[in-house]
Amino acid sequence: MPVSENSSGVKVWQIRDRNQTLVRWFGYLIAVAVFMYCWKQISDATTWYFVWDAPRIAADIGSRAMPPRWEYIGELWGPIWDTLNIATLGTVLALIMAVPVAFLAASNTTPSKIFVRPIALFIIVSTRSINSLIWALLLVSIIGPGVAAGLVAIAIRSVGFCAKLLYEAIEEIDTKQIEAITATGASRWQVMVYGIVPQILPSFAGISVFRWDINIRESTVLGLVGAGGIGLQLQSSLNVLAWPQVALILLVILVAVVIGEWVSAKVRGAII
Amino acid sequence: MSTVVLDDALLEQRLGTAWRKPHFIKNPILRWTLLIGALVYLVLAFGSIDVNWTRVSEGLIRGWKFVVAFANPDFFTRGTDIREGLIESVIMAVSSTVVGIAISIPIGLGAARNIAPLPVYLVCRGIVALSRALNEIIVAILMVAIFGFGPLAGFITLSFATIGFLAKLLAEEIEDMNKVQAEAVKATGSSWLQWINYGVQPQVMPRLVGLSIYRLDINFRESAVLGLVGAGGIGATLNTAFDRYEFDTAAAILLMIIGTVMVLEYLSGVIRKKVQ
Numbered sequence: 001m002p003v004s005e006n007s008s009g010v011k012v013w014q015i016r017d018r019n020q021t022l023v024r025w026f027g028y029l030i031a032v033a034v035f036m037y038c039w040k041q042i043s044d045a046t047t048w049y050f051v052w053d054a055p056r057i058a059a060d061i062g063s064r065a066m067p068p069r070w071e072y073i074g075e076l077w078g079p080i081w082d083t084l085n086i087a088t089l090g091t092v093l094a095l096i097m098a099v100p101v102a103f104l105a106a107s108n109t110t111p112s113k114i115f116v117r118p119i120a121l122f123i124i125v126s127t128r129s130i131n132s133l134i135w136a137l138l139l140v141s142i143i144g145p146g147v148a149a150g151l152v153a154i155a156i157r158s159v160g161f162c163a164k165l166l167y168e169a170i171e172e173i174d175t176k177q178i179e180a181i182t183a184t185g186a187s188r189w190q191v192m193v194y195g196i197v198p199q200i201l202p203s204f205a206g207i208s209v210f211r212w213d214i215n216i217r218e219s220t221v222l223g224l225v226g227a228g229g230i231g232l233q234l235q236s237s238l239n240v241l242a243w244p245q246v247a248l249i250l251l252v253i254l255v256a257v258v259i260g261e262w263v264s265a266k267v268r269g270a271i272i
Numbered sequence: 273m274s275t276v277v278l279d280d281a282l283l284e285q286r287l288g289t290a291w292r293k294p295h296f297i298k299n300p301i302l303r304w305t306l307l308i309g310a311l312v313y314l315v316l317a318f319g320s321i322d323v324n325w326t327r328v329s330e331g332l333i334r335g336w337k338f339v340v341a342f343a344n345p346d347f348f349t350r351g352t353d354i355r356e357g358l359i360e361s362v363i364m365a366v367s368s369t370v371v372g373i374a375i376s377i378p379i380g381l382g383a384a385r386n387i388a389p390l391p392v393y394l395v396c397r398g399i400v401a402l403s404r405a406l407n408e409i410i411v412a413i414l415m416v417a418i419f420g421f422g423p424l425a426g427f428i429t430l431s432f433a434t435i436g437f438l439a440k441l442l443a444e445e446i447e448d449m450n451k452v453q454a455e456a457v458k459a460t461g462s463s464w465l466q467w468i469n470y471g472v473q474p475q476v477m478p479r480l481v482g483l484s485i486y487r488l489d490i491n492f493r494e495s496a497v498l499g500l501v502g503a504g505g506i507g508a509t510l511n512t513a514f515d516r517y518e519f520d521t522a523a524a525i526l527l528m529i530i531g532t533v534m535v536l537e538y539l540s541g542v543i544r545k546k547v548q
Contacts (some may be wrong), residue, residue, distance in 0.1 A: 015470075031370075038367040041360070042423045045504070050420035058418045085317040092314075129533035130526060131497045133409065134507075137514050138522075142335040144327040151321070194293070221409040225500065238413065250410065257405050 061243060068251060069244035076233060076252060082147050083229035083256070086222065087215040090154030095208055097159045102166035109170055109196065120163070128160030132218045136227035150227030154219055158211050169203040170196065205271050213264035220253045338519045345527055346520035350509065354525055357499070357506035358532075364426045364505055365492040371427075372434025372491075373484050379435060380442030387446065387472065396439070403436025408494050412503040423504030430491045430498070437490070441483055442476065449475045478547045485540040492536060496529050 006012050016024070050057075103109045105120035135153035143149050173196060181195035223231020230249060237245040297303040347354065382388045382396035408429055415425035449472060457471035499507020506525060513522040 035367060035370045038363040038370075041363045042367060042427050045360070045422050046424040047420055047422070051424065054418050061414075061417060081320065085320060088313075089317055089321075125534060125537075126530055129493060129530045131493055133497045133500060134510065134526070137500070137511065138338065141514050141517065142331040142338065144324055144331055146323070147321045148323045148328075217407050221407050224409065234410075253407075253410070254405055 065243040065247035067244065068248035069242075070248065072245050072248050073252070076230065076249070079223070079228075079230040079233050080252065080256070083216070083219045083231075086147060086150045086154055086219040086227075086229050087212060087260075090151045090219070091158060091208060091212045091215050093151065093155035094158035094162055094211065095204075097155065098162035098166060099204075101159065101163040102170060103192075105163060106167040106170035108173075108175075109192075120167075124160040124163050124167075126160070127156055128164065130157070132157035133221065133225060136222045137225045140226045145226035145228070147228035150219060150222040150229055153222060153227055154215050157218070158215060161214075162207055162211055165207045166200065166204060169200045169207075173199045202271050206268050209264045209267045209271075213260045216260035217257055220256065334517065334519075337517075338523065341519035341523040342527075344520065345524035346518075347524045347528075350513070350518075350521050353509045354506070354521070354528065357509040357525075358528060360423055361492060361495040361499075361505035361507075362532075364423050364430060364495045364498075365488060368427045368430035368495075369434060369484065369488045369491050372431045372487065373438060373480075375431065376435045376437075376439035376442060377480075379439040380446065381468070383439055383443035384446035386449075386451075387468075396443075400436050400440045400443070403432055404440065408433050409497065409501060412498045412501050416502045421502045421504075426495060426498040426503035426505055429503060430494060433494070434487055434491065438480075438483055438487055442480060445476045445479045446472060478544075481547045482540070482544045485536075485543055489533060489536045489540060493529070493533060 101120050101123055104111070104116050105124060107113060107117065110117045110120070132153050135156050136150055139149040139153050143152070177199065178191060178195040181191050186194065219229050219231075221231045221234075223229045223233065224235050226232070230253065234246065234249045234253075237243075237249060295303060297306065379396045379399055382392045383400055385393055388396065411432055412425060412429040415428050419425045419428065453475065454467065454471035458467050462470065495505040495507075496510070497507045499505040499509070500511050502508070506529070510522060510525045513519075513525065
């Protein structure tokens with residue numbers, strides 16, 4: 001038990017003994033050194049004059065942005081509708097692709113653990129690790145600027161996310177129900193429809209609403225790279241330094257995000 | 273012996289109705305409204321997307337070039353740019369995670385209803401909500417406008433985003449903690465700091481470590497796109513590569529991002545297993 005003696009020879013309880021403490025301090029030392037090195041790099045790449053000036057600039061931008069240009073909302077309804085479509089249709093498209101991938105990736109439903117499962121897992125990892133903005137960048141240069149590029153970008157980015165959560169749900173299902181269905185002489189497909197699908201349907205619905213909520217947030221900025229939605233208006237307002245319009249757009253985005261989160265919370269509450 | 277004519281009604285009476293799969297949504301009115309509403313929405317939504325098919329068919333050739341480029345990525349033509357961008361991304365991710373954790377621990381403590389008084393709780397929850405509602409890219413645009421181009425803007429953006437994520441989950445973890453242990457420490461006459469340190473912290477530490485590593489992973493992924501708006505990192509190089517249709521360089525960058533994320537994910541799995 002880690003104890004030490006104080007000056008008068010009384011034993012005092014400690015949470016760790018000497019060696020553990022030393023190891024910990026050494027760990028902290030390395031962590032601090034790494035952080036200081038990183039900070040030095042950032043600091044070297046920064047023009048500090050601009051940073052000291054920052055409060056004044058922030059106040060300046062703030063004063064220009066207030067009040068928001070309310071009449072600009074008339075031009076925003078179209079982009080808002082586009083943003084909503086990108087998020088919703090993108091999620092639908094993603095789910096259509098994610099379901100087969102999830103079934104191929106789950107170790108209890110995959111047809112082949114050696115060949116098919118690694119491919120499915122690779123699809124999940126690679127689509128998940130690339131941000132939707134990068135997908136949008138790529139798709140804009142392939143299929144041209146517009147809503148379609150944003151929609152496909154959101155869909156591809158969401159496949160990995162949905163498939164990962166879904167295959168984990170499939171792996172956690174109750175095997176007794178599957179056995180019961182199999183015992184009635186059901187075929188492989190019937191087992192799937194009557195044994196597996198009812199068990200994962202609630203988590204499927206939960207995942208889709210959850211991802212839809214995230215996609216609303218992400219689709220608001222896709223326009224920055226030309227992939228449609230309200231981000232386009234944001235970009236063009238920023239380019240001409242029309243801060244009152246920027247303020248209004250940011251407000252609209254905030255409201256959209258809050259509504260999306262509220263809807264998603266309500267639906268998930270109703271399902272689970 | 274009289275023959276019984278088995279008409280349908282009688283058959284049904286003898287056998288009982290066949291079992292049918294229950295519907296996912298039980299209320300039929302709600303079900304049909306949702307279904308028809310969804311259909312109408314889909315028609316309207318697809319109607320409002322106009323795709324320029326000639327442009328797409330031209331683009332598909334370019335898309336195929338990109339797929340080919342993925343097979344033989346070019347790591348060397350812009351090797352220095354890629355290396356510098358990637359190192360900058362890692363640096364931004366690491367330092368913003370450290371600062372983000374340092375700030376989100378007090379905010380997380382404040383946002384837990386069972387240890388914070390109501391005014392503190394409301395302020396901390398407000399900070400969390402604000403940080404979660406704003407997309408990283410939008411924050412980055414504002415930060416670039418205020419602090420100028422460079423990794424500092426990206427660093428501040430990521431730190432801010434980390435606060436919302438980590439403080440919220442930490443607060444939820446503290447709210448779910450075992451009260452008995454914390455009370456036992458309090459009963460020994462400990463000060464507030466000792467109470468937090470010996471009663472609360474050991475309970476949430478494993479989760480905090482796991483979440484921090486997960487957030488490091490997210491921050492790295494996000495730092496790859498912040499360059500698009502001038503906030504430092506590999507994104508600027510990637511954007512240039514796409515703009516010039518240098519797909520082999522772009523493929524190299526994407527592969528390196530995927531590789532780094534996979535390494536981070538593997539490391540986080542190992543560390544989380546060790547901690548728990």
